[in-house]
Amino acid sequence: MAETKKFGPYKGSAKNGGRPIYVFKTKGKDGKWHTTSSDKARVDHETRTGKKLRKDQEVDHKDNNKNNDSKGNLRVISKSKNVAKENMRRAGKKAK
Numbered sequence: 001m002a003e004t005k006k007f008g009p010y011k012g013s014a015k016n017g018g019r020p021i022y023v024f025k026t027k028g029k030d031g032k033w034h035t036t037s038s039d040k041a042r043v044d045h046e047t048r049t050g051k052k053l054r055k056d057q058e059v060d061h062k063d064n065n066k067n068n069d070s071k072g073n074l075r076v077i078s079k080s081k082n083v084a085k086e087n088m089r090r091a092g093k094k095a096k
Contacts, residue, residue, distance in 0.1 A: 003026070004025070004027075005026075007025070008040070009022055010023065016039070019040070020041075022043045023035060040069065041061065041074055056079050057078060057079070058078070059075070060074070060075050061073055
């Protein structure tokens, strides 16, 4: 099994909306270290449930507060539904 180290959480950049992230460094079969990152809410949810999310799934903050990562405020929804929810929020409409 590959060796993986987790760092963070770190404050995200403007590119990801300032959401907190974790950084992972994994040692590959070639002996080189590879770096990836993931949103803190996603990592926390996967850790809590013990299930890895598919690429088309995202962790949504029910109250739209990206700093509120409490268990009751997070839910898994499809990427398309999360984008639609954000578009409705930006337009000032109530999400269904």
